[in-house]
Amino acid sequence: VMEKVDGQLRRLDRMVGELLDLARPTEPRLAQVELGDPVRSAVELVQREFPAARIEVEGAGEALADPDLLGQILLNLLQNAAQAQDGAGRVLVQIDPAQVRVSDDGPGVPPANRRRIFDPFFTTRVRGTGLGLAICRRAALSMGADLHLTDGPLAGASFVLRWPT
Template sequence: MWRCVIIAMNDSQEPFTLPVLAAGLVHEVKNPLSAIHLHLQLLENQVLQVEDEELRAQMKRRVEIIKREILGLNQTLQEFIRLIRSETRAIAAAGLNEIVEQVVQLLGPQAGRNQIRLETNTGAVPDHLQMDASFLKQTLVNLILNSIQAYETVDDNRDRLIVVTTGTENGRFFLRVEDNGAGILPEDREKIFEPFFTTKVHGSGLGLSLVRKMMMEMGGHVDLVSSPGKGTRFTLYFDGAVKALPEPAEIQGHEAV
C-alpha cells in the first residue's frame, strides 16, 4: 500500500491554472469563430447571385454544412464554459449530506448495472460551514464515476463495493470515496491530476483535474491512498475550503450588522 498526499497549491506555485488556460482557449476560439460566422453569412448572400443553378445549389449545401459545424462548435464552447464556471451559490452545512445522498441515488442504478453496491456513511458536519452545491455535486459525480469505471478491468468475482463517507476529523469536514476496484499504479499517481491524462479508451482525462482545480479554488487538499489491484480511496479535506459563517458567540461579541 502506498500513500500520497497532494496539497492544493496556491496559484503562484501551480504550474498551470485550468481556469486561465480555459479562458484563454475560449477567447482564442470564440473570436475567429464569430468572424467566420459573419463572413459565411455574407458568402451566403453572394451565393444567391451565382447564375449557374447546379453550382449555386452545390455552394449552398456546402455553406449549410459549414454553418451547422460552426453552431456545433459554439455549443461545445458554451458547455465548456458552463463546466469551468462554478456556481457561487453556497449551501449550508445541513444540506451537505442531503446532496451526497442525492448524487448517490442518481448514480446508484449505474453502479447496480455493474454489480457494484454503492453505499453512504454520512457523519457529522460542522454546522457553521457553507459550501458550493455545484462544486460538491460535480466532485462527487467525478469521483464515483471513476470508482464505477475502476471495476471495468477487474475480472475476479470480488464483492464490488463503493462507499461514500462524510464527516469531521479534527474540526475539518471531509468527503471520502472508496472502492475496491483496479487501483492506481504508483507511476500514475501524480499524472492522474493532469488535464487530459486518462487510461480509458473513452476518457477525456478532465475529471480529476477539475476536482483538483475546484479544491484549489476553495482551499483544502486531496488525500489519495491506492493499492494496485485492490482499490482506491480519495479523501477531500476542506481545510479552508468552506466559508465559515461567524459563530453565534462571535456575533454576540460584536456590534450587530
C-alpha cells in the same frame, strides 16, 4: 448506425462541456452544507447508471461548500469508482466533519500514475477525456478544500475531499 452516431455525439457533447468547465471556472456560492445530502443525491444517480455497484455511505458532517460544485465532484468520484470495477464492485463513502472519502475495491491507481492523476487530459481509459479529476480538484480548491488520492480502507483507489477545520 444511428445509435453509434448518437453515442458519439453524446460523448463529444460531454467532452466540450468538460473543456468549458476547465476553461471557465465559476465563482463558488458557499453555504453550510450537510455533506450527506449531496452524497445521497450523487449515489442515487450513480446507482441508476451502475445498478450492480454496491455503494455504502457511512457517517455525517458539514462543510462550507458550493452545493452544485460539491455535487459535481461527488458524482465524478462515484462514477470513476464504479467504472474502475466495471460497474459491479464495492464503493464506500465515508463522511466525517469537513471531509468526504470515496473508496473502491477496484485495481487502484498504479504508483507511476499517482503524481499525474489530477493533470488535465491524463487518462488510462480508452474513452476517457482526462478532465474529470482535474475539474474536481479545481472545484475543490475554489471552495477552499483539497482533493487528493490516498490509501484507503479498501483495496482500490481512495479520494479524500477535505476542508480546513
